[in-house]
Amino acid sequence: MPGSMLALAIGSVLSRRLSLALTVLTMALSVALFLSVERLRIAARDSFDGTISGVDVLVGARGGELGLLLYTVFQIGDAAPSMRWSSFEDLAEDDRVEWSVPISLGDSHRGYRVVATTSGFFDHVRTGRDRPLRFAASSGERIDDVGVVVGAWVARDLNYGLGALIEIQHGLASAGDRSHQDSPLPVTGILEPTGTPIDYSVFVSVRAFEALHNGWRGSVPSETALDVLTVDLADPAFTPSLITAVYVGMKSKRRIFQLVEDVEDYGPEPLTAVLPGVTLSQLWVLVGSAEQALQLLAILIVVVALAGQITLLLATLDLRRREIAIYRALGAQPGLIGGLLVLEALVIGLIAAAVGLLFAIVGTGLAGSVLGSVLKLDLGATLLTPSQALALAAFIGVSAASGVPAGLLAYRTSLQDGMRARF
Amino acid sequence: MVIEAEDLQFVRRGGGFSLTLPSFSMAAGEAMAVLGSSGSGKSTLLDLIGGVLRPTAGRLSLFGQDATGLSSTALDRLRGDRMGVIFQEHNVLPFATVRQNVALGVRFSAARRARLTGPVDAEIERLLTLMGLEPAAVLHRHASDLSVGQRQRVAAARALLGAPDLIIADEPTSALDEGNQARFMALLNAARQETGAALLFVTHDPRLVEGFDQVLRLDEPAQSHGEDD
Ligand SMILES: Nc1ncnc2c1ncn2[C@@H]1O[C@H](COP(=O)(O)OP(=O)(O)O)[C@@H](O)[C@H]1O
Ligand SMILES: [Mg+2]
Numbered sequence: 001m002p003g004s005m006l007a008l009a010i011g012s013v014l015s016r017r018l019s020l021a022l023t024v025l026t027m028a029l030s031v032a033l034f035l036s037v038e039r040l041r042i043a044a045r046d047s048f049d050g051t052i053s054g055v056d057v058l059v060g061a062r063g064g065e066l067g068l069l070l071y072t073v074f075q076i077g078d079a080a081p082s083m084r085w086s087s088f089e090d091l092a093e094d095d096r097v098e099w100s101v102p103i104s105l106g107d108s109h110r111g112y113r114v115v116a117t118t119s120g121f122f123d124h125v126r127t128g129r130d131r132p133l134r135f136a137a138s139s140g141e142r143i144d145d146v147g148v149v150v151g152a153w154v155a156r157d158l159n160y161g162l163g164a165l166i167e168i169q170h171g172l173a174s175a176g177d178r179s180h181q182d183s184p185l186p187v188t189g190i191l192e193p194t195g196t197p198i199d200y201s202v203f204v205s206v207r208a209f210e211a212l213h214n215g216w217r218g219s220v221p222s223e224t225a226l227d228v229l230t231v232d233l234a235d236p237a238f239t240p241s242l243i244t245a246v247y248v249g250m251k252s253k254r255r256i257f258q259l260v261e262d263v264e265d266y267g268p269e270p271l272t273a274v275l276p277g278v279t280l281s282q283l284w285v286l287v288g289s290a291e292q293a294l295q296l297l298a299i300l301i302v303v304v305a306l307a308g309q310i311t312l313l314l315a316t317l318d319l320r321r322r323e324i325a326i327y328r329a330l331g332a333q334p335g336l337i338g339g340l341l342v343l344e345a346l347v348i349g350l351i352a353a354a355v356g357l358l359f360a361i362v363g364t365g366l367a368g369s370v371l372g373s374v375l376k377l378d379l380g381a382t383l384l385t386p387s388q389a390l391a392l393a394a395f396i397g398v399s400a401a402s403g404v405p406a407g408l409l410a411y412r413t414s415l416q417d418g419m420r421a422r423f
Numbered sequence: 424m425v426i427e428a429e430d431l432q433f434v435r436r437g438g439g440f441s442l443t444l445p446s447f448s449m450a451a452g453e454a455m456a457v458l459g460s461s462g463s464g465k466s467t468l469l470d471l472i473g474g475v476l477r478p479t480a481g482r483l484s485l486f487g488q489d490a491t492g493l494s495s496t497a498l499d500r501l502r503g504d505r506m507g508v509i510f511q512e513h514n515v516l517p518f519a520t521v522r523q524n525v526a527l528g529v530r531f532s533a534a535r536r537a538r539l540t541g542p543v544d545a546e547i548e549r550l551l552t553l554m555g556l557e558p559a560a561v562l563h564r565h566a567s568d569l570s571v572g573q574r575q576r577v578a579a580a581r582a583l584l585g586a587p588d589l590i591i592a593d594e595p596t597s598a599l600d601e602g603n604q605a606r607f608m609a610l611l612n613a614a615r616q617e618t619g620a621a622l623l624f625v626t627h628d629p630r631l632v633e634g635f636d637q638v639l640r641l642d643e644p645a646q647s648h649g650e651d652d
Contacts, residue, residue, distance in 0.1 A: 005530065008519055015518035322513045331503015331531040333496060419475050419508055
């Protein structure tokens with residue numbers, strides 16, 4: 001007859017449905033909040049770690065490693081010193097290197113930085129969890145010609161479509177008179193949002209970049225400025241002599257450290273090699289403290305909700321003394337009555353966790369589209385990460401355990417009340 | 424013997440109340456009334472018999488076993504297996520149906536279940552009928568929908584389920600009007616005679632003790648000096 005006891009427990013719970021429903025709702029909301037914060041936290045970290053996730057090694061001129069990474073990937077801090085094009089060529093020919101992409105920085109377009117590279121950038125660089133770059137629109141031309149590829153945010157902000165002609169400014173300040181005004185370049189590709197600085201970048205080929213600069217001496221345009229649209233970019237004259245950095249993808253990850261050592265010992269010029277994934281993870285420890293505070297807050301809210309559950313169980317216990325006295329009179333052991341309360345707490349915890357999970361899924365589903373477009377965060381498709389599942393299991397466990405004080409009290413009062421249902 | 428009590432004494436912890444009982448015994452199927460005013464210790468006596476409280480002194484034997492030597496678990500089991508209990512009021516779970524409430528009588532005791540002679544539902548219906556209730560009309564109603572008199576009869580049916588050897592009833596009629604009191608007493612007596620259970624019936628009303636085989640009076644001043652509750 002265990003089913004009949006369950007039916008009674010359900011009846012008992014239903015007879016207290018209003019206060020229980022409110023408590024379950026509070027708990028479910030706290031669970032939903034915790035799960036959402038956790039999910040946001042993971043999304044933020046993934047987005048950070050995955051800013052250039054396809055890149056195994058970042059090579060630049062000798063200097064601060066962090067400075068090189070921050071400048072190249074996040075456009076933060078001072079410009080990194082330049083390295084030679086010939087060093088890039090040497091790297092590209094290395095047996096261990098699967099692919100390599102040059103990066104040249106320094107110019108801007110209406111406040112957005114210009115990244116001079118090759119079309120290999122779009123083939124190899126990944127974001128997030130190994131997500132390749134995708135074009136929202138493309139005229140089919142590679143930027144190795146005169147085309148320009150703009151990040152999703154740039155296209156949206158400046159309202160650029162395919163074929164729009166844009167001008168590159170020298171340096172980052174938007175000084176109109178300093179722009180390469182004679183050389184507007186057509187937009188040939190628009191990237192999909194990535195949630196990384198790529199969305200805020202304008203991509204041109206290193207050769208077009210060099211051609212634009214050919215007419216420049218320092219920061220002053222010379223009389224001999226070229227019209228980039230008419231020059232032959234295949235002309236070796238437009239091979240840049242200096243670039244900022246090289247993104248390298250390895251054939252085998254096991255050779256990474258060997259390559260790093262060789263780069264550091266490179267003869268022709270002093271170079272440095274950075275492992276972006278590792279360095280970004282280390283950096284996250286510093287950057288992520290705000291998010292840890294948020295997580296702590298979410299945990300505290302869950303704790304408060306659990307305290308609410310204990311309060312409810314203890315408060316309604318008084319109302320249930322008659323019920324308990326009846327069970328006692330019929331021969332129920334105090335332990336069974338305590339167990340009943342713990343079971344009830346467990347059921348409350350299970351329902352709260354399930355409803356909370358549902359809230360979190362619906363909530364992040366709704367928020368996902370907003371966050372995806374505004375914050376550029378990819379909330380991911382995973383309903384429950386292993387750590388979240390663990391946290392949820394812990395919640396249910398603690399919730400069930402919160403029935404223990406009520407169970408102990410019930411045990412005690414059931415002995416005291418004996419079998420009289422007074423009141 | 425159902426009960427053999429020798430010089431039972433109970434002192435409530437922390438003092439304040441003590442109860443000294445004359446020796447008494449109850450044979451199988453016998454009906455005994457305990458008469459006493461409020462606060463005289465009637466419910467305390469039932470707690471001692473039910474195994475919820477332990478006597479401070481004296482000897483208590485239940486169904487031929489020495490109850491003073493039993494563990495509280497064993498006492499709970501003994502109560503569940505061999506006794507039916509009827510309270511003064513609040514006997515039923517208001518959120519459960521009449522059927523569920525009566526079925527609880529054998530819920531916590533395998534021995535009680537084993538003594539059922541037929542299907543539990545047939546026995547529930549038989550006992551409800553014995554207690555003057557129409558099974559078809561009340562079986563699936565929530566106990567909260569019943570009158571106080573009906574609830575007490577449901578409680579009696581539950582106490583009788585699974586053929587217990589002893590029914591202990593703590594002023595089960597005190598919340599009923601006179602007509603219902605008499606009717607309840609008549610039904611309970613008939614039902615227990617039919618099932619062969621002994622009855623230990625507690626009341627403060629001298630009019631109700633007629634027809635019992637024995638009457639135990641708790642009001643002699645020497646035996647109690649508790650304050651009223
Ligand atoms: N749980 C308790 N704690 C303290 N005193 C109690 C408790 N239960 C009963 N009493 C006291 O014990 C005495 C006897 O109570 P009780 O056996 O319930 O009497 P009756 O049932 O005859 O009215 C009373 O003085 C009462 O106040
Ligand atoms: Mg009493």
